[in-house]
Amino acid sequence: MSRRIRTAEESARRESALTKEAMRTLLADSTAPRDPRGRGDHYRKHLTDAHRTIEILQNRIKEVEAERDAAKADKDYTLSLCVTRTVAEEARLAAFRLARGKASLLAEWPPGAPTSMSHAIDCIPDPKPKWTK
Structure with missing residues (x-):
């Protein structure tokens, strides 16, 4: 099932990616020795290099995911310290009423x-x- 291309930019990007992949394949085949034994060693070497690269990238992915999880936990903690405007307004109003009631009690004599x-x-x-309307 082919994917429908929406814009000329996507088409050009897709063609560029296909061309790069074809060039890599052509380069790998052209640098391979003619000797079948040497060719196997050549491809094994490329395969081990690819596996090393994959391992390095997988480790980097794990590091980035750990950083992401730490940032997410930090964000959640920071959000837990925040209150909404309505809650803050209610607390402000309650504090005023408490202070007004206490002042009224202190002003009574006896x-x-x-x-x-x-x-x-x-x-x-x-x-x-x-903070609210």
């Missing part, structure tokens, strides 16, 4: 008897949202 100051503190409006 304790538990409201005064004009404690009433004025209770009438302070909640702050406007800082």
Whole structure:
């Protein structure tokens, strides 16, 4: 099943890749000795070089995957330290209400008897949202 080529750029890229592969094959065949025994050694040498290259690339892939996993874990940890705007706004509002209630209690004298100051503190409006609308 052939793949449909969508653009001229993809077509040129595909043709270039096919040409490079043909040149590699031609080069490998042209450098091979005419002697059948030597030819086998020649291809074995290329095969061992290819296996070494594959091993090096597999090790590099493992290293890159380990780096990726470490970066992903770091990202997840960093995100776990963050809070959403709505949660932050709710916490800010709760802290204000707590401070206002504590100030109102401290302004009462004798304790538990409201005064004009404690009433004025209770009438302070909640702050406007800082991070949400």
